[in-house]
Amino acid sequence: MSRLHSAALAAALLSFAGAAAAQTSGAAEGMAVDRLARIAPVMKDEIAKGTVPGAVTLIARNGKIVHFEAHGFLDSGKTKPMPKDAVFRAYSMTKPIVSVAAMALVEQGKLSLRDPLSQYFPEFKQMKVLVEQRDGRGLTSRAEVPATRPILIWDLLRHTAGFTYSGSSPFPELRDAYLKADVESSVGDVSTEEFMKRLAAIPLAYEPGMRWEYSVATDVLGLVVEKVAGKRLDVHLEETIFKPLGMKDTSFQAKESQLPRLADAFDADPLKASSWKANRIEADPGKRYLRGGSGTATTAEDYFRFAQMMLNKGQLDGARILGRDTVEYMTSNHIGGLAGDPLPTTGPGYGFGLGFGVRLAEGNAWVSGSTGDYMWAGAGGTSFTIDPKEKIVGVFMAAGPSTRQHTRFLFKNLIYGALVE
Structure with a gap:
């Protein structure tokens, strides 16, 4: 038997043995x-x-x-x-x-779900919310109003912060704002400082704590983890x-x-x-x-x-x-x-x-x-x-x-x- 055929036979036997082990384990x-x-x-x-x-x-x-x-x-x-x-x-x-990683910091007493995001990034202290308004003629428009409560770390974890994604934004104004600011760093290399500054300048899609909206919240959470841990996230x-x-x-x-x-x-x-x-x-x-x-x-x-x-x-x-x-x-x-x-x-x-x-x-x-x-x-x-x-x-x-x-x-x-x- 040639060396090539021997190697092929050995590989086949190993493959069969692996399959048999998986089958035994699966049945068990x-x-x-x-x-x-x-x-x-x-x-x-x-x-x-x-x-x-x-x-x-x-x-x-x-x-x-x-x-x-x-x-x-x-x-x-x-x-x-x-x-x-x-x-x-x-x-x-x-x-x-x-x-x-965030919850591990909570367990260590270094972070609390009740903490406002602005405790770590002051840019988010006075957020605005984009809301629909109806005038006397029944016509609707959107306006920015102050948020009624702060964004909490809990909101970041459960996607209730009021942020969104450009691709799933409920309002075209927010989609355009996210894209213009390149909030998701999809086009250029946006630094941590620029990301937070640009995101905080855009009104929220919803009041914090009022609605589940898939968003950049975990990106923000990762930077909170970075700041609390004192190390780069990676x-x-x-x-x-x-x-x-x-x-x-x-x-x-x-x-x-x-x-x-x-x-x-x-x-x-x-x-x-x-x-x-x-x-x-x-x-x-x-x-x-x-x-x-x-x-x-x-x-x-x-x-x-x-x-x-x-x-x-x-x-x-x-x-x-x-x-x-x-x-x-x-x-x-x-x-x-x-x-x-x-x-x-x-x-x-x-x-x-x-x-x-x-x-x-x-x-x-x-x-x-x-x-x-x-x-x-x-x-x-x-x-x-x-x-x-x-x-x-x-x-x-x-x-x-x-x-x-x-x-x-x-x-x-x-x-x-x-x-x-």
């Missing part, structure tokens, strides 16, 4: 092996249809990985096979991480979350060694050019404010470790990041009775905690799940779900900004379809 954890095996063909079909170039899927139950596979390709041209350790732009999956997260959890491939800048593993979207994806330009994960993050709402790159296995820490009530492999009660508090609904909800990201039936969408009931949703399961997703095509009742973590990684809603719900259906015990 109440996940049906044949049903987990459905995932690869479904991903293959989606790749063939042009949904995404490739994907990495990971499912764990009871803290044990029962499914971990790479599918398709790393690049738009479908020339590089997708590796399991592919690096993805995490976008808004950065938000839960920064929220955890350094603080590396020291307090990434390194303790063994998240070796997660950072605010893709390292030179990671670039060959950086997943790309199809060139034909209509959102790729603008999304990738705004993210700029290859660039030096020190040139602009560190975007705590969307700035990291990560891998499926790294994010699994973060998610498993949350499922374990704040600890993983001896590293404690949060206390048990803090995790339960963060993953409870904090927007009951308020207008607005995270439906575009979570689907119906979800409220919002502190950094996570939280399921309110077994039903009234687009996909299976459990009361109290929580999740979030990224604009680049990534998503995760954590189910404390079933002790499940699911991580989906793909580069597909235009198809992200389809893929996140598809994967969640595949997870729960494999659950048999």
